[in-house]
Amino acid sequence: MSTTAPTRPLVTALVADAVTAPSMHNAQPWRFVHRTGTDTVELHGDPTRELPREDPDHRALHLGCGAALFGLRVAAAHRGLRTETRLLPDPEDPWHLADVRLLAGEDEELAGLWPALRERHTSRFPFSEERIPSELLDALAAAALLEGCRLVVPGDWHADTVMELVRESELFEAADEAVRAEIAAWTRTGAADEGPQTEGIPAYAFGPRQYDVTSPVRDFDAQRRDAGRGSVRFEQRPQLALLGTGEDTPADWLRAGQALQRVLLQATLDGLSTSLMSQPLEWPELRSQTRDPGSAMGHVHMVLRLGYGPRGGATPRRPVSEVLAFE
Numbered sequence: 001m002s003t004t005a006p007t008r009p010l011v012t013a014l015v016a017d018a019v020t021a022p023s024m025h026n027a028q029p030w031r032f033v034h035r036t037g038t039d040t041v042e043l044h045g046d047p048t049r050e051l052p053r054e055d056p057d058h059r060a061l062h063l064g065c066g067a068a069l070f071g072l073r074v075a076a077a078h079r080g081l082r083t084e085t086r087l088l089p090d091p092e093d094p095w096h097l098a099d100v101r102l103l104a105g106e107d108e109e110l111a112g113l114w115p116a117l118r119e120r121h122t123s124r125f126p127f128s129e130e131r132i133p134s135e136l137l138d139a140l141a142a143a144a145l146l147e148g149c150r151l152v153v154p155g156d157w158h159a160d161t162v163m164e165l166v167r168e169s170e171l172f173e174a175a176d177e178a179v180r181a182e183i184a185a186w187t188r189t190g191a192a193d194e195g196p197q198t199e200g201i202p203a204y205a206f207g208p209r210q211y212d213v214t215s216p217v218r219d220f221d222a223q224r225r226d227a228g229r230g231s232v233r234f235e236q237r238p239q240l241a242l243l244g245t246g247e248d249t250p251a252d253w254l255r256a257g258q259a260l261q262r263v264l265l266q267a268t269l270d271g272l273s274t275s276l277m278s279q280p281l282e283w284p285e286l287r288s289q290t291r292d293p294g295s296a297m298g299h300v301h302m303v304l305r306l307g308y309g310p311r312g313g314a315t316p317r318r319p320v321s322e323v324l325a326f327e
């Protein structure tokens with residue numbers, strides 16, 4: 001097997017593509033390392049970007065890093081390289097999430113997803129009621145399976161249950177001052193005391209308020225700091241999909257993150273808009289109820305909303321120089 005020691009500009013370009021990945025509250029909880037002369041790019045989680053109130057186990061952190069890992073694989077394929085990934089390669093270091101070897105060889109299927117990396121954005125806007133053809137949904141489920149995960153479209157009663165849990169989680173959140181403070185710390189509304197503009201969720205990505213909650217779209221300004229934000233009606237029958245795995249270990253979370261990004265990129269190429277919802281999954285008592293007890297999906301990692309509607313705008317990312325080290 002022939003290997004390639006990549007140049008610095010190449011690794012920089014791969015990481016620039018990888019960090020287009022979604023992450024909870026756009027916290028971007030990743031670090032990449034390339035050691036000179038090796039053919040491997042290391043992915044590390046960044047514990048300084050944890051969300052202790054909403055993600056105490058770091059599951060969401062792993063999901064975001066898994067999505068970035070998948071982006072790195074796509075980026076390499078786009079440049080004519082095959083990748084070999086090892087999850088959690090160092091038993092002594094749980095924050096060393098993956099090693100990605102860059103090898104000579106084609107992967108046309110992954111390379112085909114590359115244009116979607118910069119087209120995919122979370123859309124917190126209303127979608128139309130137009131139904132998604134079942135062939136497209138089947139293809140998305142197949143995409144998740146390729147990464148060892150399940151994507152399930154809930155039936156009517158299950159979708160209603162998920163929506164009830166979304167509403168319940170909103171109440172839990174409204175009643176929890178520490179959670180509200182954590183969310184506020186990761187939103188950017190133009191207030192003077194906010195953190196860096198290269199991270200967090202900017203006000204333009206909040207989308208409008210919902211008249212009544214029919215769709216699983218989180219309101220990042222539930223405290224109504226932005227008085228000018230209008231209310232609109234969202235789709236009455238949101239098209240949901242649940243992503244999950246049989247077990248619930250850090251390796252499963254990394255697999256789920258890769259599956260999430262594969263599904264989102266495929267959906268983007270298929271002309272779909274997407275948004276993500278983890279609100280009910282952040283409360284253990286609600287998370288366990290999101291799964292369909294009749295399905296083989298043991299643990300739900302994400303509620304996706306899919307449909308036809310505005311794509312959403314690009315949100316900021318930290319410069320690659322802040323997240324990539326050459327050692």
Ligand SMILES: Cc1cc2nc3c(=O)[nH]c(=O)nc-3n(C[C@H](O)[C@H](O)[C@H](O)COP(=O)(O)O)c2cc1C
Pocket residue numbers: 020021022023024025026059060061063064067120121122123124200201217218275276277278279312313314315
């Ligand atoms: C684990 C995880 C959980 C997320 N939870 C939510 C959520 O509950 N509501 C929401 O609107 N977006 C959610 N997102 C989407 C992020 O807010 C979004 O990816 C981030 O702000 C960057 O924006 P982008 O996806 O447009 O690039 C989540 C993303 C991840 C990876």
